[in-house]
Amino acid sequence: MATTQPSSVDRPPTIHDIAALCGVAASTVSRALSTPDRVNIRTRLRIEAAAAELRYIPNNQAKALSSGRTGAVGVLVPDITNPFYFDLIRGTQLQLKAAGYTQLLVDTEESDEVEASTMEQLRKSADGIIVAASRLSDEALLAAAAKMPMVTMNRDVSGVPAVLIDTPSATSQGLDHLISLGHTRIAYMAGPVTSQSSTRRWTTLADAAEERGVEVRKLGPFAPKTQSGAAAADAAVHSGVTACIVFNDLIAIGMLQRLRERGIRVPEDMSILGCDDIFGADFCNPPLTTIASPIEQAGRVAVSMLLAQLNPLQGGPSRRLAVMPTHLTIRGSTGPARVP
Amino acid sequence: MATTQPSSVDRPPTIHDIAALCGVAASTVSRALSTPDRVNIRTRLRIEAAAAELRYIPNNQAKALSSGRTGAVGVLVPDITNPFYFDLIRGTQLQLKAAGYTQLLVDTEESDEVEASTMEQLRKSADGIIVAASRLSDEALLAAAAKMPMVTMNRDVSGVPAVLIDTPSATSQGLDHLISLGHTRIAYMAGPVTSQSSTRRWTTLADAAEERGVEVRKLGPFAPKTQSGAAAADAAVHSGVTACIVFNDLIAIGMLQRLRERGIRVPEDMSILGCDDIFGADFCNPPLTTIASPIEQAGRVAVSMLLAQLNPLQGGPSRRLAVMPTHLTIRGSTGPARVP
DNA sequence: CGAATAATGACAACCGGTTGCCAAGCCTTG
DNA sequence: CAAGGCTTGGCAACCGGTTGTCATTATTCG
Numbered sequence: 001m002a003t004t005q006p007s008s009v010d011r012p013p014t015i016h017d018i019a020a021l022c023g024v025a026a027s028t029v030s031r032a033l034s035t036p037d038r039v040n041i042r043t044r045l046r047i048e049a050a051a052a053e054l055r056y057i058p059n060n061q062a063k064a065l066s067s068g069r070t071g072a073v074g075v076l077v078p079d080i081t082n083p084f085y086f087d088l089i090r091g092t093q094l095q096l097k098a099a100g101y102t103q104l105l106v107d108t109e110e111s112d113e114v115e116a117s118t119m120e121q122l123r124k125s126a127d128g129i130i131v132a133a134s135r136l137s138d139e140a141l142l143a144a145a146a147k148m149p150m151v152t153m154n155r156d157v158s159g160v161p162a163v164l165i166d167t168p169s170a171t172s173q174g175l176d177h178l179i180s181l182g183h184t185r186i187a188y189m190a191g192p193v194t195s196q197s198s199t200r201r202w203t204t205l206a207d208a209a210e211e212r213g214v215e216v217r218k219l220g221p222f223a224p225k226t227q228s229g230a231a232a233a234d235a236a237v238h239s240g241v242t243a244c245i246v247f248n249d250l251i252a253i254g255m256l257q258r259l260r261e262r263g264i265r266v267p268e269d270m271s272i273l274g275c276d277d278i279f280g281a282d283f284c285n286p287p288l289t290t291i292a293s294p295i296e297q298a299g300r301v302a303v304s305m306l307l308a309q310l311n312p313l314q315g316g317p318s319r320r321l322a323v324m325p326t327h328l329t330i331r332g333s334t335g336p337a338r339v340p
Numbered sequence: 341m342a343t344t345q346p347s348s349v350d351r352p353p354t355i356h357d358i359a360a361l362c363g364v365a366a367s368t369v370s371r372a373l374s375t376p377d378r379v380n381i382r383t384r385l386r387i388e389a390a391a392a393e394l395r396y397i398p399n400n401q402a403k404a405l406s407s408g409r410t411g412a413v414g415v416l417v418p419d420i421t422n423p424f425y426f427d428l429i430r431g432t433q434l435q436l437k438a439a440g441y442t443q444l445l446v447d448t449e450e451s452d453e454v455e456a457s458t459m460e461q462l463r464k465s466a467d468g469i470i471v472a473a474s475r476l477s478d479e480a481l482l483a484a485a486a487k488m489p490m491v492t493m494n495r496d497v498s499g500v501p502a503v504l505i506d507t508p509s510a511t512s513q514g515l516d517h518l519i520s521l522g523h524t525r526i527a528y529m530a531g532p533v534t535s536q537s538s539t540r541r542w543t544t545l546a547d548a549a550e551e552r553g554v555e556v557r558k559l560g561p562f563a564p565k566t567q568s569g570a571a572a573a574d575a576a577v578h579s580g581v582t583a584c585i586v587f588n589d590l591i592a593i594g595m596l597q598r599l600r601e602r603g604i605r606v607p608e609d610m611s612i613l614g615c616d617d618i619f620g621a622d623f624c625n626p627p628l629t630t631i632a633s634p635i636e637q638a639g640r641v642a643v644s645m646l647l648a649q650l651n652p653l654q655g656g657p658s659r660r661l662a663v664m665p666t667h668l669t670i671r672g673s674t675g676p677a678r679v680p
Numbered sequence: 681c682g683a684a685t686a687a688t689g690a691c692a693a694c695c696g697g698t699t700g701c702c703a704a705g706c707c708t709t710g
Numbered sequence: 711c712a713a714g715g716c717t718t719g720g721c722a723a724c725c726g727g728t729t730g731t732c733a734t735t736a737t738t739c740g
Contacts, residue, residue, distance in 0.1 A: 012463065012464070014695095014696055014697080015696070015697065016696080016697095024719070024720085025719065025720045025721075026696090026697080026720095027697095027698080027699080027719075027720065027721080027722090028718085028719050028720075029697095030696095030697060030698060030699085031698090031699090031718095031719080034697095034698080038717090038718080038719090039717095039718075039719080040717080040718060040719085043718080043719080057460055057461070057463070057464070058696085058697080059405075059464045059695085059696055059697070060461075060464060060465050061401050061404045061405045061410065061464060061465060061695085061696080061697090062405055062695070062696035062697040062698090062725090063696080063697060063698080064401045064697095064725090065399075065401045065402055065405050065695090065696080065697075065698090065724095065725045065726065065727085066696075066697045066698040066699080066724070066725050067697080067698055067699085067725085068698095068725080070401070080426065080429055080430050080433065081426045081427065081430050081619075083423065083426075083619060086420065086421045086423075086426065087421065089420055090420050090421050090447070093420065093447050102444075103445070103446075104442075104444065105443070105445045106443075107430070107433055120397055121397070121400075123352065123397070124352070124397070124399045124400060124401060124726095125400050125401060226623075253623055256623065257622075257623055279421075279423060279619070279620065280619065280620040280623065280624075282597075283566075283593055283596065283597055283620065283624045283625065284620075284623045284624065284625070285623065285624065285625035285626075286625075354725095354726055354727080355726070355727065356726080356727095364689070364690085365689065365690045365691075366690095366726090366727080367689075367690070367691075367692090367727095367728080367729080368688085368689050368690075369727095370726095370727065370728060370729085371688095371689085371728090371729090374727095374728080378687090378688080378689095379687095379688075379689080380687080380688060380689085383688080383689080398726085398727080399725085399726055399727070401725085401726080401727090402695090402725070402726035402727040402728090403726080403727060403728080404695090404727090405694095405695045405696065405697090405725090405726080405727075405728090406694070406695050406726075406727045406728040406729080407695085407727080407728055407729085408695080408728095
């Protein structure tokens with residue numbers, strides 16, 4: 001009979017239903033739920049009780065539209081299937097959830113275009129974004145950061161808050177490790193040219209090599225996938241080096257497989273030193289000597305920095321830069337240089 | 341001077357800006373952009389040109405609020421860091437993006453409560469959900485499926501569309517493999533009790549074992565993490581079996597590590613047969629014999645089934661069930677039974 | 681050439697909240 | 711007891727689109 005039934009309707013309850021039930025205005029309900037102090041304690045309790053009874057769940061879309069705040073944070077990674085990002089994603093997810101935010105995860109497929117258009121999309125649907133290993137130019141990143149709160153990871157652009165994982169310094173530590181094992185012919189297997197991590201690492205490594213009077217040659221670039229390991233392995237063998245410092249563990253693991261196929265023993269004939277300590281680095285064959293990074297922690301820090309930007313009230317001034325320490329983890333893939 | 345400037349404002353353009361620029365009503369712009377046929381071709385072109393000029397990007401929140409369609413699909417996985425789900429996530433992401441949908445990825449942390457509350461949340465912010473390896477009860481799942489379009493993965497509840505990965509049948513194939521290698525004392529290392537996959541697999545396995553006249557005992561349950569592998573390995577050794585069929589590769593890899601620590605050789609002293617063929621299964625030591633699953637493909641199929649529900653117009657009737665075939669991949673972790 | 685029909689676009693309500701503004705009510709204080 | 715201040719809650723506009731209704735115009739047909 002009734003055109004509208006207060007509680008038995010299938011449609012999810014709204015603040016209007018609560019308002020009707022309590023005999024107050026919808027705006028009062030809104031205030032009771034979002035700014036409890038602005039409302040009389042008794043009214044508030046009544047409203048809260050009604051909300052609970054109706055199993056009210058606020059509509060995020062509507063909230064976002066009217067308030068401008070979405071309660072969501074975009075997380076952009078170049079490749080979801082790269083284990084490196086697993087821990088990162090978990091770190092951001094945990095920290096965001098703890099702060100009451102939702103994570104919008106997007107795989108940008110290593111493409112600057114996808115990355116740019118995603119950012120444009122997210123401008124309306126997220127309060128801020130975390131961009132891991134951006135493939136964008138400095139200018140593009142800076143422009144994007146001007147439009148919405150942003151934190152980059154492993155990408156340092158002046159003016160954009162960033163979390164950096166300090167692999168460069170551990171890389172020279174890795175170089176020392178190899179030198180102390182007697183290696184003199186060493187290669188750096190480079191990652192994508194657009195990867196600032198790879199560039200930074202190579203620069204540090206080249207400097208360190210010069211200081212120590214050893215020669216390190218750069219091979220590559222190689223795509224950050226295990227499949228690229230075959231090409232990397234072949235290049236390394238062909239170049240006559242006895243040890244490789246590899247852009248990341250994914251390529252390093254691929255190299256391990258290829259070298260095994262070719263009958264080249266690791267570490268007897270060739271030492272391999274990876275980077276990141278991803279899932280799998282400890283149980284591959286042989287277990288990978290690598291530069292361990294606090295990836296999950298880095299994700300959390302990135303979220304903290306972003307949230308500091310979003311809510312400037314609480315907490316001190318937001319940091320511009322966070323540098324995460326790394327350390328060399330020695331396993332079985334590095335050993336004494338073969339005597340020629 | 342002017343309180344409102346048509347195009348130089350920093351605020352993103354809306355359909356109203358376009359309408360003003362073209363001298364038409366906002367509703368016409370809306371129609372031109374979403375139902376092009378309902379609008380004169382010349383007006384449409386003018387509007388499209390204006391939209392391009394203004395770099396107009398529709399506001400998803402507003403779209404969702406007014407139309408009820410969000411253009412987003414929730415994907416719920418129990419554990420983001422489990423490599424099994426990487427490929428799944430990638431599969432769903434690719435297929436969703438191809439269909440113009442956004443993926444909302446949520447890690448439910450193996451918790452039925454988180455899962456339930458997430459579903460409730462998503463009811464407003466997503467058009468449908470894909471639930472992998474749900475921890476919910478049949479009733480809860482069915483109730484949730486009644487409220488919004490849903491596809492489950494590796495979880496068969498009558499009335500809810502599902503994608504199943506047919507590991508049970510490959511499991512008996514795996515059993516045959518072990519029997520042919522001379523194993524007679526075999527264990528099944530079970531996964532979580534709430535996992536239907538594990539239960540189904542065990543049922544099939546027990547039947548197959550009886551048929552073939554061998555004894556397979558069930559050990560566990562074990563959490564689907566590499567760390568659980570240690571307990572699993574110890575349990576296997578203690579029980580005196582010579583071969584293990586393991587719930588998943590994660591546990592199997594953990595067992596491999598533990599057995600190595602304890603000086604038990606694989607496959608000479610103990611054969612290990614995993615499940616899923618996750619990242620790492622091919623390069624662990626020894627490489628894992630496992631039941632390979634088309635995980636990414638399963639993700640795509642799940643999306644297709646969900647989209648068929650969402651847009652019943654195009655395409656035939658939506659399937660209730662999809663069963664993905666699997667196959668046994670033999671690597672180095674299984675071998676002839678040790679002669680006592 | 682007039683009428684029927686279809687195509688087109690404007691108007692306005694609506695989705696579910698948020699928020700500025702204002703009035704009423706309460707209490708405190710002189 | 712009156713004046714002033716603060717608390718409280720209602721009204722209504724607004725966020726940016728979608729969509730049903732309807733008037734106008736263009737087109738086609740008899």
